[in-house]
Amino acid sequence: MNMVRAIDILLVEDSQDDIELTLRAFKKNNLGNRVHIARDGAEALEFLKRVERREIPHPGLILLDLKLPKVDGIEVLKYIKSKEILKRIPVVMLTTSKNDRDIKTCYDLGANSYIVKPISFKDFMETVKNIQLYWIVTNQPPVVG
């Protein structure tokens, strides 16, 4: 197994419940990643611009909800994939939308994964665990330069 990389995660999510449950799942997996939280699209863009200005470290994974207040998840995704510094960060869409058009749009825009939030708590915990294990442990990202 690969080494656990001490990377930061950006969680873009407007539901306080989902944030807390996701954080709890992360904590249970005990991988020790730092998690940044953006409560809407505008906050996410704000964060990403600071990353571009190298004021904060580059996140190694972005979990992005689609339906967000102020700026939509699609807009955030477009922004990430259009910026040289950000475009190689793996973006995992984590949303309630099963809509086929949403899924296609996200992949067209370069999303690295699309996951429909499981509705049951158990499945949700399992999914978050799988995301973390796969994208942080298994997956090999390019070296940030």
Added chain:
Amino acid sequence: MNLRDLSIGTKLILAITVVMVGVSTAGSIIIYTYQKRSLDEQILERSRTISELLIQIEDHKLISRVAAEFTKVTGYRLKQTSLEPVNPANAPDDFERKIMEMFKQKNITEYYAVVASSGGKRHFRYMRALRTKEQCISCHPGYSIGELRGSISVVAPYEDIAAAARKNLVYILATLQILTFSIIAVLYSLSRKIVSKPLKELIKEVEGSAKEIQRGEEVKDISVRSNDEIGMLASAFNNLRKSLSESFKRKNEAIESFVYSISHDLKAPLRSIEGFSTALLEDYGDRLEGEAKHYLDRVIASAQKMGVLIDELLEYSRIGRIDLARGDVNIAEVVALALEDSIYEINKKNAKIKISENLPVIKNAEKQRIYQIFTNLISNALKYNDKEVPEIEIGYRDEGDHYLFYVRDNGIGFDMRYHDKIFEIFQRLHREDEYGGTGVGLAMVKKIVETYGGRIWAESKPGEGSTFYFTLPKEVKSG
């Protein structure tokens, strides 16, 4: 019989018949009256002419000869008459006397009328007054000018003419009615060809597509055979059907997105309830006293059950509304999948499963739905079973255009009084702590079977097991 019950063709023909018969009758009467009047005028003209002629002749002998000749030719009797006749043969009859009295009183020259004689026969009678003229004075001094000397009386047979006119009337009437009825016959066959037949064909097609719509089949457009009102009606019907089906599709999509978002919005808080209760139990469980832990378990169990319930309702609402992937569904394969689902129960209860060989294939079916039928029936057969060795038998029978399937068990059975109740959604025969469940399963099975045009029923006796029967067409119609 009510006029409204008649077909359009019959109504048209009835209306045309009434009008035509009326018009032809009125026409006949008008022609008859006109003919009769011209005949009358002809007699009058003849009478007047001969009278005028006789007056002009001065030789009395010649008068008699001309009169005799005229009578021979025409059959009209001519007579000179006077109120004081010298010759008794010239004595007037009652009519002549009466008219001459009138001539005497008033200064009129002629009079005519149709008169019935004592024998009952009618005659056209014409009277021409003879008055003293200037030239008469030379032979008959003592006469004064203008004094009535007598009359010429013409008696024309009238009966023959009237009979001829009546006969004519009959001919005219008959001809016109024959004409009327032949026109009606032509119109009738035309109306059948132009109106009734295309209308009936249209009605047949419309009823056909109504049936197709009812059976959920794909509906073809009704053929538009003409550009007249019937053709327009056919196109109007096609447009109506299209817009109805579009609006139905839009409504269905709206329902689907509504149901989807409702189920999502309802379940998101459930995830939180379950999640945070679980977190509480995991993180603080050892600090909870007495019933507290048990209460938290109940909260979690209820949240989970509500999640299942919402899923099942969502699924129930989609049956027949959302078309899943269709194809040939191998029942043997589906039964194996359904048994796989219950493998834990089967092993735990040590159940014996018997499956008919050569289970058939249903064409154009949704595998997921067929699977739902079997998995529900099999899990019920296991669940409601307290025998040492539960036995489940799955079989089928070929019944022509459809198959009859059955799932038989040796379980607790039920009272046939509740037969209809068990297929209703949320209806249960047992308390939840006896046999768990949401009460959606059998309702869902029934809805699937009926959406496919099949029937479902059960036979059971308490304590002796149940058999659930259902039919499925060999080839399901696309919806």
